[in-house]
Amino acid sequence: MSDIHLTNSDSRSQAMQLAWKDGLPYSSEFQDVYFSSDNGLLETEYVFLQGNDLQRRWQQPDLTHFTIIETGFGTGLNFLCAAQLWLAYAPQHATLHFVSVEKYPLSLADLRAALALWPQLAAFSATMLHQYNALVHKQTINLYEQRVQLTLHIGDATEQLTRIPNIADAWFLDGFAPAKNPDMWQHALFREMAAHAHHDTTFATFTSAGDVRRGLIAAGFHVSKRPGFGKKREMLCGSFSGKMIGTPHD
Numbered sequence: 001m002s003d004i005h006l007t008n009s010d011s012r013s014q015a016m017q018l019a020w021k022d023g024l025p026y027s028s029e030f031q032d033v034y035f036s037s038d039n040g041l042l043e044t045e046y047v048f049l050q051g052n053d054l055q056r057r058w059q060q061p062d063l064t065h066f067t068i069i070e071t072g073f074g075t076g077l078n079f080l081c082a083a084q085l086w087l088a089y090a091p092q093h094a095t096l097h098f099v100s101v102e103k104y105p106l107s108l109a110d111l112r113a114a115l116a117l118w119p120q121l122a123a124f125s126a127t128m129l130h131q132y133n134a135l136v137h138k139q140t141i142n143l144y145e146q147r148v149q150l151t152l153h154i155g156d157a158t159e160q161l162t163r164i165p166n167i168a169d170a171w172f173l174d175g176f177a178p179a180k181n182p183d184m185w186q187h188a189l190f191r192e193m194a195a196h197a198h199h200d201t202t203f204a205t206f207t208s209a210g211d212v213r214r215g216l217i218a219a220g221f222h223v224s225k226r227p228g229f230g231k232k233r234e235m236l237c238g239s240f241s242g243k244m245i246g247t248p249h250d
């Protein structure tokens, strides 16, 4: 039988009340996990980093800047894994801009507890945790000797994206499972992804839901399936074709 313990929630109205299930961060509201029980860190590496081919792309010697946009900052695990890979492979002078949208930001205490699961990331986490309150209030912080910039937009992903000027080189399409969070996985979101993409923009997501695949195709993405992580049979990844093939109101 699963054991769920609620921890302190943040006082802000939109803050997520983090629960724990089988030792992992869990959302009682969405009835879903923040990352795979098979190993969240390996899932991030497989789905989002490899799914966007980042290690290879970040080794280009003339690379100066790279932007990732993510839906659902959650515990920041995707961010930390991306930052770690960036520092290991990208040219010293280049800057990673990681832009994330989060509707229900975790409190600092919950974030700290969730990230304690990954001692191998402790040095990276400590730096980010130290500036997390500033991030939530000021929106952008610089980390890791200015080699990484992190921006957090608080609010609904689709709504926030209409105001975000950044163009993604890679999309991390995260969020709770489409069946559990249908409000987020709308065609309007996929159209915003296209509006924030260029010809070499890639995306990756843990889900292979048919509605998501069709929505991304309608928004102009080439979509491939690859084996999913852990218990998941398939996941989706791909690139932007340059034009939407659906109608604006699909």
Ligand SMILES: C[S@@+](CC[C@H](N)C(=O)[O-])C[C@H]1O[C@@H](n2cnc3c(N)ncnc32)[C@H](O)[C@@H]1O
Binding pocket: 016, 033, 034, 035, 071, 072, 073, 074, 075, 076, 077, 078, 079, 101, 102, 103, 104, 105, 155, 156, 157, 158, 174, 175, 176, 181, 183, 184
């Ligand atoms: C599976 S978790 C993301 C895990 C995260 N990327 C990580 O590295 O820990 C899903 C996240 O999406 C957020 N979320 C859910 N609906 C959203 C929406 N409509 N807009 C923005 N964020 C949303 C949740 O609050 C949650 O933090």
